[in-house]
Amino acid sequence: MGALPSPKLPAGPRRDLVEALHDLHHRAGWPSLREMAREVGCSHTTVSAAFSEPRVPRWGLLELLVETLDGDTERFHHLWLEASTAAVSGPVSPIAPEAVPPLPATAPRQLPAPVRAFIGRQAQLDALDELLRTDPDGGARLAVVTGTAGAGKTALVLRWAHRVVDRFGDGQLYLDLGGFGPRAPMTTAEALEALLRGLGTEGAAVPRAVDQRSAALRTLLADRRVLLVLDNAVSSDQVRALLPGGAGCAVVATSRTNLAGLVAREGARRVDVDLLSDAEAHELLVRLVGRRVETEPAAAARLAQQCARLPLALRIAAELAAARPTSTLADLVAELDHDPDRLDLLRVADDEHTAVRSVFSWSWRHLGDDAARAFRLMGLHAGADISLSAAAALLGVEERAARMTLDELVRANMLSETADRHYVLHDLLRGYAAESTRDLEQGDRDAALGRVRAHYLATAAAAMAAERGPTWRPPDLPPAASPAPRFPDPSSAHDWLRREWSVLVATAESPDADYEYVRDTAAVLHDHLDDQGHFDEAIRLHRRVRDLAGALGRPADEADATDDLAVICRRIGNYEDAEHLHRLALAGRRAAGDPAGQARSLHRLGILCWRRGRYDEADAYLDEAATLYAHAADPVGEGQACYARGIAKRRQGLYLDAVRLHSRAIDLLREVGDRRGEGAATNNLGVVWLFLGRYAEAARCFDEALAVYTAVDHPIGVAVCRDNLGSLASRERRFEDAMSHHGDALEAFVRLGYPAGQGDSHRGLGVALAGLGRRDEAVDQLERALRIGERVGEASVVTQTLCDLGSVRLARGELDAAEEAWSHALTLATSAGDRYEQARAHHGLGRVHAARGDAAEAARLSTLADATFVELGVEEASTTDAARNGRRAAVRDLAAGPG
Numbered sequence: 001m002g003a004l005p006s007p008k009l010p011a012g013p014r015r016d017l018v019e020a021l022h023d024l025h026h027r028a029g030w031p032s033l034r035e036m037a038r039e040v041g042c043s044h045t046t047v048s049a050a051f052s053e054p055r056v057p058r059w060g061l062l063e064l065l066v067e068t069l070d071g072d073t074e075r076f077h078h079l080w081l082e083a084s085t086a087a088v089s090g091p092v093s094p095i096a097p098e099a100v101p102p103l104p105a106t107a108p109r110q111l112p113a114p115v116r117a118f119i120g121r122q123a124q125l126d127a128l129d130e131l132l133r134t135d136p137d138g139g140a141r142l143a144v145v146t147g148t149a150g151a152g153k154t155a156l157v158l159r160w161a162h163r164v165v166d167r168f169g170d171g172q173l174y175l176d177l178g179g180f181g182p183r184a185p186m187t188t189a190e191a192l193e194a195l196l197r198g199l200g201t202e203g204a205a206v207p208r209a210v211d212q213r214s215a216a217l218r219t220l221l222a223d224r225r226v227l228l229v230l231d232n233a234v235s236s237d238q239v240r241a242l243l244p245g246g247a248g249c250a251v252v253a254t255s256r257t258n259l260a261g262l263v264a265r266e267g268a269r270r271v272d273v274d275l276l277s278d279a280e281a282h283e284l285l286v287r288l289v290g291r292r293v294e295t296e297p298a299a300a301a302r303l304a305q306q307c308a309r310l311p312l313a314l315r316i317a318a319e320l321a322a323a324r325p326t327s328t329l330a331d332l333v334a335e336l337d338h339d340p341d342r343l344d345l346l347r348v349a350d351d352e353h354t355a356v357r358s359v360f361s362w363s364w365r366h367l368g369d370d371a372a373r374a375f376r377l378m379g380l381h382a383g384a385d386i387s388l389s390a391a392a393a394l395l396g397v398e399e400r401a402a403r404m405t406l407d408e409l410v411r412a413n414m415l416s417e418t419a420d421r422h423y424v425l426h427d428l429l430r431g432y433a434a435e436s437t438r439d440l441e442q443g444d445r446d447a448a449l450g451r452v453r454a455h456y457l458a459t460a461a462a463a464m465a466a467e468r469g470p471t472w473r474p475p476d477l478p479p480a481a482s483p484a485p486r487f488p489d490p491s492s493a494h495d496w497l498r499r500e501w502s503v504l505v506a507t508a509e510s511p512d513a514d515y516e517y518v519r520d521t522a523a524v525l526h527d528h529l530d531d532q533g534h535f536d537e538a539i540r541l542h543r544r545v546r547d548l549a550g551a552l553g554r555p556a557d558e559a560d561a562t563d564d565l566a567v568i569c570r571r572i573g574n575y576e577d578a579e580h581l582h583r584l585a586l587a588g589r590r591a592a593g594d595p596a597g598q599a600r601s602l603h604r605l606g607i608l609c610w611r612r613g614r615y616d617e618a619d620a621y622l623d624e625a626a627t628l629y630a631h632a633a634d635p636v637g638e639g640q641a642c643y644a645r646g647i648a649k650r651r652q653g654l655y656l657d658a659v660r661l662h663s664r665a666i667d668l669l670r671e672v673g674d675r676r677g678e679g680a681a682t683n684n685l686g687v688v689w690l691f692l693g694r695y696a697e698a699a700r701c702f703d704e705a706l707a708v709y710t711a712v713d714h715p716i717g718v719a720v721c722r723d724n725l726g727s728l729a730s731r732e733r734r735f736e737d738a739m740s741h742h743g744d745a746l747e748a749f750v751r752l753g754y755p756a757g758q759g760d761s762h763r764g765l766g767v768a769l770a771g772l773g774r775r776d777e778a779v780d781q782l783e784r785a786l787r788i789g790e791r792v793g794e795a796s797v798v799t800q801t802l803c804d805l806g807s808v809r810l811a812r813g814e815l816d817a818a819e820e821a822w823s824h825a826l827t828l829a830t831s832a833g834d835r836y837e838q839a840r841a842h843h844g845l846g847r848v849h850a851a852r853g854d855a856a857e858a859a860r861l862s863t864l865a866d867a868t869f870v871e872l873g874v875e876e877a878s879t880t881d882a883a884r885n886g887r888r889a890a891v892r893d894l895a896a897g898p899g
Contacts, residue, residue: 012083013079013082013083014054014056014083016079016082016083017056017076017079017080017082017083018051018052020075020076020079021050021051021062021065021066021076022051024066024069024071025051025069027069028069028070028071031068031069033047033048036065036068036069046061047065050062050065056080056083058166062076062080063076063077063163064163067122107169107170107171108171108172108173108198108199108200108226109171109172110171110172110173110174110175110198111158111161111162111165111172111174111229112158112174113158114155114158114159114162115155115158115159117284117287117288118155118159119276119280119283119284119287119311120276120277120280120283121152121156121159121273124145124156124271124272124273125156125159125160125163127143127269127271128143128145128157128160128252128271129160129164130269131143131250131252131269132164132167132250140221140228140243140244140245140246140247140248140249140250140251141247141249141250141251142243142250142251142252142253142262142266142267142268142269143250143251143252143253143268143269143270143271144233144239144252144253144254144255144258144259144262144263144268144269144270144271145157145252145253145254145255145271145273146254146255146256146257146258146259146270146271146272146273147256147272147273147274150310150311150312150313151273151274151275151310151311151312152273152276152310152311152312153254153255153273154231154232154254155311156271156273157229157231157252157254158229160252161227161229161252164227165227167225167227168225168226168227168249168250169225170224170225170226170248171199171224171226171227172226172227172228172229173195173198173199173226173227173228173229174229174231175191175194175195175198175228175229175230175231175242176231176232177191177230177231177232177233177234177238177239178232178234179232179233179234179235179238179255179256185234185238186238188210188214188237188238188241188242189210189213191230191238191241191242192206192210192213192214192216192217192241192242193206193213195217195228195242196213196216196217196220199217199220199221201216201220201751202533202751202752203532203533203534203715203751203752203753204533204534204535204536204571204572204752204753204754205533205750205751205752205753206753208536210241214241214242217242217244218244218245218246221244221245221246221248221249222244222245222246223246223248224246224248224249225248225249226244226248226249227249227250227251227252228242228244228249228250228251228252229252229253229254230242230251230252230253230254231253231254232254232255232256233253233254233255233257233259234255234257235257235259235261236259236260236261236262236265237261239251239253239259239262240261240262240265240266243266253268258270275309275310276304276309276310276311276314277309278301278304278309280309281304281307281309281314282297282300282301282304284311284314284315284318285300285303285304285314285317285318288314288315288318288319288322289318289321289322289329292321292328292329293329296328296329296330299328299329299330299332299333300329302333303317303321303329303332303333303336306333306336306337316414317332319411320332364414364432364436367408367409367414368408370401370405370408371405371408371409373395374391374395374402374405374406374409375409375414375415375433375436376433376436376437376439376440377394377395377437377440377448378391378394378409378415378423378425378430378433379430379432379433379434379435379436379437380394380434380437380445380448380449380452381394381452381503382503382506382507382510383500383502383503383506384424384425384430385418385422385423385424386422386423387421387422387423387500388402388403388406388421388422388423389455389459389485390452390455390456391406391423392482393451393452393454393455393482394448394451394452394455395448396447396448396451406423409423410423414429415429449512453507453513453517454477454478454479455482455484456500456503456504456507457477457478457504457517457520457521457524458477458479458483458484459484459485459496459500460497460500460501460504460521460524460525461474461475461477461484461524462484462485462486462487462493463487463493463494463496463497464493464497464524464525464527464528465493466486466487466489466490466492466493467487467490467493467494467497467528467712468490468527468676468712469490469673469674469675470672470673471636471672471673471674471677472527474523474524475519475520475523475524477520477524478516490712490713491713494713497528498532501525501528501529501532501534502537504521504524504525505521505525505537505540505541507521508521508522508541508544509540509541509544515548515549515552518541518544518545518548519545519548519549519557519561521541522541522542522544522545522561522564523560523564525538525541526538526542526564526567529541529568530567530568530571531714531715531716532715533715533751533752533753533754535568535571535572535753538564538568539565539568539569542561542562542564542565542568543561543565545557545560545561546558546561546562546565549561555588555591555592556589556592556594556597558588559584559585559588559589559592559594559597559601560585560597562581562582562584562585562588563581563582563585563597563600563601563604565581566578566579566580566581566582566585566604566608567604569581570604570607570608570611571753571754572753572755573755573756573788573791573792573793573794574792575608575611575612575792575793575794576793578608579605579608579609579612582601582604582605582608583605585597585601586598586601586602586605589601595628595631595632596628596632596634598625598628599625599628599629599632599634599637599641600625600637602621602622602624602625602628603621603622603625603629603637603640603641603644605621606618606619606620606621606622606625606641606644606645606648607622607644609621609648610644610647610648610651611756611793611794611795611796612793612794612795613795613796613799613828613831613832613834614795614832615648615651615652615832615833615834616652616833618644618645618648619645619648619649619652622641622644622645622648623645625637625641626638626641626642626645629641635668635669635671635672636668636669636672636674636677638668639664639665639666639667639668639669639672639674639677639681640665640669640674640677640680642661642662642664642665642668642681643661643662643665643666643677643680643681643684645661646658646659646660646661646662646665646681646684646685646688647684649661650684650687650688650691651796651832651833651834652833652834652835653834653835653836653868653871653872653874655688655691655692655872655873655874658684658688659685659688662681662682662684662685662688663685665677665681666678666681666682666685669681675708675711675712676708676709676712676714676717678708679704679705679708679709679712679714679717680705680717682701682704682705682708683701683702683705683717683720683721683724685701686698686699686700686701686702686705686724687724689701690724690727690728690731691836691874692873692874693731693874695728695731695732698724698728699725699728702721702724702725702728705717705721706718706721706722706725709721715748715751715752716748716749716752716754716757718748719744719745719748719749719752719754719757719761720745720757720760722741722742722744722745722748723741723742723745723757723760723761723764725741726738726739726740726741726742726745726761726764726768727764727767729741729768730764730767730768730771733771735768735769735771735772736768736772738764738767738768738771739765739768739769739772741764742761742764742765742768743761743765745757745760745761745764746758746761746762746765749761755788755791755792755794756788756792756794756797758788759785759788759789759792759794759797759801760785760797761785762781762782762784762785762788763781763782763785763797763800763801763804765781766778766779766780766781766782766785766801766804766805766808767804769781770804770807770808770811775808775811775812778808779805779808779809779812782801782804782805782808783805785797785801786798786801786802786805789801795828795832795834796834798828799825799828799829799832799834799837800837802821802822802824802825802828802841803821803822803825803837803840803841803844805818805821806818806819806821806822806825806841806844806848807844809821810844810847810848810851815848815851815852818844818847818848819845819848821844822841822844822845822848823841823845825837825840825841825844826838826841826842826845829841835868835871835872836868836872836874838868839864839865839868839869839872840865842861842862842864842865842868843861843862843865843866845861846858846859846860846861846862846865849861
């Protein structure tokens with residue numbers, strides 16, 4: 001084929017780019033468009049457009065064309081950037097862009113940036129390209145990239161992944177499985193959790209069982225086009241459970257082992273990454289070091305041999321050379337030849353651990369004293385990255401000095417810095433740093449750990465105080481070496497906690513963490529872990545404190561941890577264990593004569609009792625707790641116990657008492673500034689008004705509580721208010737609005753892993769669907785609510801749902817099923833003392849008897865129901881005008897009371 005005709009384009013960057021491309025095509029001998037299309041894996045029309053159309057082609061396509069024609073990709077990238085910038089700032093092209101679906105706003109884009117000066121690996125890139133040209137037999141496209149440590153497996157995969165990013169419009173996930181780091185590899189459960197969270201699954205909505213997590217991942221990825229990069233896999237089993245089920249996804253895993261199981265069983269394409277060739281190693285040094293490589297070819301060749309032609313080692317050597325601009329490469333080679341650690345690199349070049357460790361060793365030896373010590377101390381840090389302030393505490397210096405030291409490590413390629421001034425160690429570097437901590441003096445090691453742990457603990461306490469306000473009481477903490485940072489607002493404090501909580505938990509789980517640190521971490525983080533749904537971590541932390549406290553003979557601490565552990569058990573729906581733990585804590589506190597601790601245990605035990613339908617018992621515990629709080633001059637505790645007691649009273653049908661208790665709680669908590677507690681009391685007052693038919697007051701309370709919960713970022717509270725607004729909408733026969741509210745609430749409850757709320761939301765959806773006449777769907781939602789309520793033991797969900805099911809079954813003409821539901825509800829409500837649900841059950845059973853023609857029994861049951869409704873003063877369907885008038889009078893009388 002001859003030269004392609006040059007398009008008529010106006011002068012500017014786009015024409016410069018096209019002319020350069022035509023010139024490159026000429027120097028390559030004018031290969032045909034179809035030949036080039038086969039090389040880059042696209043249509044010849046797309047290739048032709050890159051040579052002729054006014055619009056600027058995508059860089060991924062242009063890069064492949066330039067590489068196919070043996071051109072200079074860096075030069076063309078510069079031309080492409082200029083043309084792209086001009087295209088964005090200039091007039092819009094009338095030609096439509098390629099039909100590439102845009103990435104959704106929420107699509108994960110987790111790929112790290114590609115490395116600079118990437119050299120070679122064309123055969124491996126071609127092999128990965130073939131992955132996309134082959135139709136898999138059912139499952140996802142899968143490749144495993146294997147090779148020795150430092151061979152550039154990750155660099156290769158990221159280079160390829162960025163080239164094909166537009167093929168995966170639903171997102172790209174990246175996960176370091178930690179197979180060869182200093183700590184244990186990531187478990188299957190941890191890896192699945194990370195991937196699910198990357199796809200938007202939040203809080204404890206991540207399933208607890210591994211097989212459920214794997215199924216949830218396959219469900220999320222079904223019919224999507226997502227690329228998964230799984231870095232540093234340790235075994236085939238570690239990867240297997242992470243594989244999608246659909247053909248639209250692709251998975252590329254890297255490992256230092258061959259992952260033969262994935263090749264044999266899953267049909268994975270294996271891509272081997274060997275050492276660079278001599279020519280490639282030389283070219284990499286040219287790109288990284290510059291002219292000195294060309295003027296000292298023999299020294300450069302020797303340096304490549306000293307680095308075993310490993311890209312990672314070559315990059316470190318290049319950084320050393322660049323840091324010595326006045327020295328020759330021969331000087332560096334001579335120094336390395338006389339360094340005894342270099343023998344590891346040369347003698348055991350097939351041992352990836354030894355080779356990389358040797359390179360790191362001589363790189364570390366050329367650091368200044370402060371930077372060398374800092375690198376060793378970084379091996380003590382529990383997180384994948386570290387902030388400047390935490391690093392300063394670890395090093396025991398001011399932030400300015402820490403910044404200078406860390407900058408030296410960054411320049412030496414032994415540390416990288418993120419945009420928000422956090423510092424990251426590559427996994428191999430992190431492993432080497434962890435090993436090097438053995439060379440620290442024990443006193444220096446212990447002092448550094450003490451400083452950084454005190455820093456994290458003090459900062460976490462400051463963040464909790466800024467987020468929660470003056471009513472949050474921190475434990476007595478040891479003083480930190482430097483003052484904790486100040487948070488300008490609750491939002492910034494919340495952001496810090498969301499980013500750093502895992503570091504505190506990981507440190508507290510370390511075998512060498514002292515007891516006081518573990519205890520204080522659990523106390524400081526309890527509310528945050530609870531609110532944000534980090535229930536697994538909270539359980540592990542509180543269990544460890546409880547066990548350590550018991551072994552050390554610290555009964556007060558043991559009771560605190562047992563109580564906190566019980567709270568988390570209640571959150572996840574394990575009511576039986578929660579009650580057992582609360583009773584253990586209460587017994588210990590009574591024996592120790594600890595009235596403040598007794599109040600907390602009684603308070604929490606009372607909440608659990610009303611959830612389990614034991615309202616008299618709950619009222620007694622909460623009354624005693626409120627009295628103890630009052631004697632201790634603790635208005636926060638007293639206010640929270642008051643509104644919890646108000647819930648028990650409302651469940652018993654004692655609405656006037658409930659109104660008084662909630663109103664007192666609001667006054668107490670508002671006065672001391674406990675906004676979360678005030679929101680909870682206000683929300684529960686709204687529920688009472690809802691039962692009494694005072695819908696305007698209920699709406700006001702729900703709106704006020706929602707505003708409070710939104711302001712303090714309390715996701716469970718927000719969802720509860722949404723659910724209550726849905727119930728209000730159903731009462732007012734605004735069923736579409738009710739569906740919307742309950743749907744939003746259910747989504748949040750699932751995300752947070754809060755089963756009691758899920759039951760309430762499913763019940764609310766069932767009621768709204770029944771109001772819309774969609775009875776089959778209503779039954780489905782109500783049965784879901786019933787299953788959840790029975791599983792966790794949430795009494796009100798079970799009893800209310802049975803009454804609602806009875807109504808829907810009757811409307812469908814299923815008299816026996818309706819009678820069974822209402823009879824079961826009546827038994828439960830009578831046992832619990834829930835008079836409102838008793839009346840609903842009596843009323844429903846009366847309707848069943850009326851439908852069967854048994855007028856006498858129907859009248860008797862309806863009279864029982866009406867009498868209870870009148871006594872309670874609630875707004876409810878009735879059979880007689882007298883009953884309706886009596887209820888209205890009762891509500892008017894109540895309206896004259898507290899409001």
